[in-house]
Amino acid sequence: MDANKQKQILGCMNDVLCQNGFRSQMLEPKDGAPLMLRAESQRLGKIAKEATIECCFIPIALPDENNGLLQFFVTLFSDAPAQNKPLIKQTCEYCNDFSALGSFGYFEPAGQIYLKHNTLVDASLELEKVVTFVADNISLLIASATRFIDAFAAAGFSGMPLESLIEQELLPRM
Numbered sequence: 001m002d003a004n005k006q007k008q009i010l011g012c013m014n015d016v017l018c019q020n021g022f023r024s025q026m027l028e029p030k031d032g033a034p035l036m037l038r039a040e041s042q043r044l045g046k047i048a049k050e051a052t053i054e055c056c057f058i059p060i061a062l063p064d065e066n067n068g069l070l071q072f073f074v075t076l077f078s079d080a081p082a083q084n085k086p087l088i089k090q091t092c093e094y095c096n097d098f099s100a101l102g103s104f105g106y107f108e109p110a111g112q113i114y115l116k117h118n119t120l121v122d123a124s125l126e127l128e129k130v131v132t133f134v135a136d137n138i139s140l141l142i143a144s145a146t147r148f149i150d151a152f153a154a155a156g157f158s159g160m161p162l163e164s165l166i167e168q169e170l171l172p173r174m
Contacts, residue, residue: 001068045149066124080156
């Protein structure tokens, strides 16, 4: 997908997010990095934490020039204490069984709990359909983040084990 089409799609998404209460901005490419859309969500969960959503088209050659691989990266927390790493990883694995879209993970060097999703975007469709598709992806990612953010806070910062998270109904039962 050419750079102009990517910029058009992300620009429209920027407008949609701003209209829906997000603080959103386009970050121009620097030093070989791709164009990125960065948005901060409204406060999520009982802990009222803002999540950061970043999305960009991955610079990869695809068989069809109208397609692009769009990556979403939602940062739920940074600086989670290293001693809670096993609990965080266990919570991520458990939540991945319930997430409608994407997968949760833990980036240890930054103590970062995140939700990541990649999707193929067909830019040969009408722009309105593409933007609706991308907006639906963001809605599902925010729904997953909202559903589990309180559990991640309890596991990551309070050291609460998975069984307790389930007992306190912060996580669904299998």
